[in-house]
Amino acid sequence: MSVQNIQLWEVFIRSRNGLAHKHVGSLHATDAVLALQAARDIYTRRGEGLSIWIVPSNSIIASDPAEKGMMFEPAMSKIYRHPTFYNVPDEVGHM
Amino acid sequence: MSAASISVAKSPLVLYALRRADDALILGHRLSEWCGHAPMMEEDMALANMGLDLIGQARELYSYAAKVEDAGNDEDTYAYLRDVRQYRNLLLVEQPNGDFARTIVRQFFYSAFADAYWRAMMASNDQILAAIAAKSEKESAYHLRHSSEWVIRLGDGTEEGHRRAQTAVDDLWAFTGELFYIDETEAGLIVDGRAVDPENLWASWVETVSCVLRSATLTSPSSGWMQKGGRFGQHSEHLGYILSELQLLQRTFPGATW
Numbered sequence A: 001m002s003v004q005n006i007q008l009w010e011v012f013i014r015s016r017n018g019l020a021h022k023h024v025g026s027l028h029a030t031d032a033v034l035a036l037q038a039a040r041d042i043y044t045r046r047g048e049g050l051s052i053w054i055v056p057s058n059s060i061i062a063s064d065p066a067e068k069g070m071m072f073e074p075a076m077s078k079i080y081r082h083p084t085f086y087n088v089p090d091e092v093g094h095m
Numbered sequence B: 001m002s003a004a005s006i007s008v009a010k011s012p013l014v015l016y017a018l019r020r021a022d023d024a025l026i027l028g029h030r031l032s033e034w035c036g037h038a039p040m041m042e043e044d045m046a047l048a049n050m051g052l053d054l055i056g057q058a059r060e061l062y063s064y065a066a067k068v069e070d071a072g073n074d075e076d077t078y079a080y081l082r083d084v085r086q087y088r089n090l091l092l093v094e095q096p097n098g099d100f101a102r103t104i105v106r107q108f109f110y111s112a113f114a115d116a117y118w119r120a121m122m123a124s125n126d127q128i129l130a131a132i133a134a135k136s137e138k139e140s141a142y143h144l145r146h147s148s149e150w151v152i153r154l155g156d157g158t159e160e161g162h163r164r165a166q167t168a169v170d171d172l173w174a175f176t177g178e179l180f181y182i183d184e185t186e187a188g189l190i191v192d193g194r195a196v197d198p199e200n201l202w203a204s205w206v207e208t209v210s211c212v213l214r215s216a217t218l219t220s221p222s223s224g225w226m227q228k229g230g231r232f233g234q235h236s237e238h239l240g241y242i243l244s245e246l247q248l249l250q251r252t253f254p255g256a257t258w
Helices: A032-043 A065-076 B012-032 B041-069 B075-080 B100-121 B127-155 B159-175 B184-192 B198-215 B238-252
Strands: A008-014 A022-028 A051-056
Touching (some): A032 B041, A032 B127, B012 B075, B012 B100, B012 B184, B100 B127
Antiparallel strands (some): A008 A022, A008 A051
16 A cells, blocks of 8 residues: 555544644545544544544645745734733733 | 463353453454554554454453452463463454455454444443443444445455455455354353343344445355354464464563563
C-alpha cells in the first residue's frame, strides 16, 4: 500500500461537552469512514475525546504565511482593541 | 526453560473462563505481532489497540478464573506457565497473521462471534461474567466494525485485495465451526444460566458474515468440514511458537519483574 496516494485528513477532537472541537493532528485514510476510525484509534486512545470531526485536508483554506505582514501586523499596534481600559466595579467580582 | 507448568483444577467454571481468556490472549498476541509492521501507521495503531483490548479482556477473565479456582494461580501463571496442551483457545485465533487480508478476515470472523457472545453474556446470572461482558462488548463491537470495513474495502477494491481476501476467507472458514463448539461441562453452565449457549448465536453470525462478504463481493464458502481441537487442548503447530515467545522470559527467569 502506497501511503503517498492516500488522502490526508485533519482531525478535530472535542474533549468535553460545551468545549469547541480542537485541531489535534492529521492522518492518512482512503475514505471518510476509515479516516474517522483511524482518528479514533490514533487520537482518542487515552480518553481524549467525546466527539471527532474529520475534514479532508485539501478542504481547508489557509492564509498565506508570506502575507502575514498584511494580514496580522496592522492589529499589533491597536492595543485599544483589548478590553483592558475599563474599571470593573468591585460588585461585578471575578470576570 | 526452567519454570515448570502449573496444574489447573478441572472445574467447569474455571475451564469456561480460561477458554474465553485464552481466545483473547492469543488473538491479542497475534495482533501485537503487527506492531511496527502494519501496512500504514494508522493501521499499526488500530491493530495494536485491538490487541490491547483483547489482552485486557484476557486479564479480567484470568483473574476471574483465579478467584474461582482459588489455588494460588493468577493471571500471570495462567498466561506464562501453561503448556500448549493446557491452552483452550480456538484454533482460529492461533492461525498465523499471514498478509493483512488474512489478519483482517480472522479478526472479522472472531469479532462477529465475540460481539454477539459478549452481548448475550451480559445477561449471565454470574455478576462478574456479566460485568466483563459489558466492558468487552463495547470493544468487540468496534473490532467488528473496523474489520468489516476493511473486509469490504479489500474484497471490493483492487483485484489483488479481492484475491487475498477471498483466499483468507476460504482458508480460515474451516476454523469457524469451533466458535460454536460446546461440551458437556459447558452445557451444564449454560443450563445454570452462567454461560452463553453459542448455538443461539449461529444464525446471526452467519447473517453478519454473509452480509459483509456480499458487500465485499466475496463468496461465502459452502459450509463443509470444520476443524476443532483447541477447546480441549489439541492445537495446530502454531500455538507452540506463540507460547515459546510469550513465555520465554517467565520460563527462563521465573518471577522476573521490571
